[in-house]
Amino acid sequence: MSAARYPGVMERIVANSVEEARTGCWVWVANRDKAGYGRMTVRVDGVHKKLRVIRVVLQQVTGKDGAGLHAGHACANPSCVNPHHLSWQTVKENSDEMWGRRRARGAA
Numbered sequence: 525m526s527a528a529r530y531p532g533v534m535e536r537i538v539a540n541s542v543e544e545a546r547t548g549c550w551v552w553v554a555n556r557d558k559a560g561y562g563r564m565t566v567r568v569d570g571v572h573k574k575l576r577v578i579r580v581v582l583q584q585v586t587g588k589d590g591a592g593l594h595a596g597h598a599c600a601n602p603s604c605v606n607p608h609h610l611s612w613q614t615v616k617e618n619s620d621e622m623w624g625r626r627r628a629r630g631a632a
């Protein structure tokens with residue numbers, strides 16, 4: 525059961541984030557790295573590891589470890605850990621999305 529990989533971790537994520545009413549983002553208020561991404565320590569096979577919170581969230585909700593994939597934000601807020609704003613992306617999808625944001629929205 526991959527969902528039980530980090531027992532209680534979603535409760536910790538909810539406890540360490542604050543929902544922003546306007547955007548629906550869950551803004552991580554605990555430890556962040558220089559780029560603004562939340563970080564947390566989880567125990568993997570008895571070893572403590574410091575991971576980006578968005579990767580942990582996606583691992584919980586998708587059951588995939590995301591090896592080789594980028595944890596992308598639909599909301600472009602690096603501190604956001606809302607599972608509904610996150611998805612696994614290939615590196616190409618991620619750069620396409622960045623380009624799409626720079627261009628006018630609505631182009632197919």
Ligand SMILES: [Zn+2]
Binds near residue numbers: 549600606609
């Ligand atoms: Zn968000």
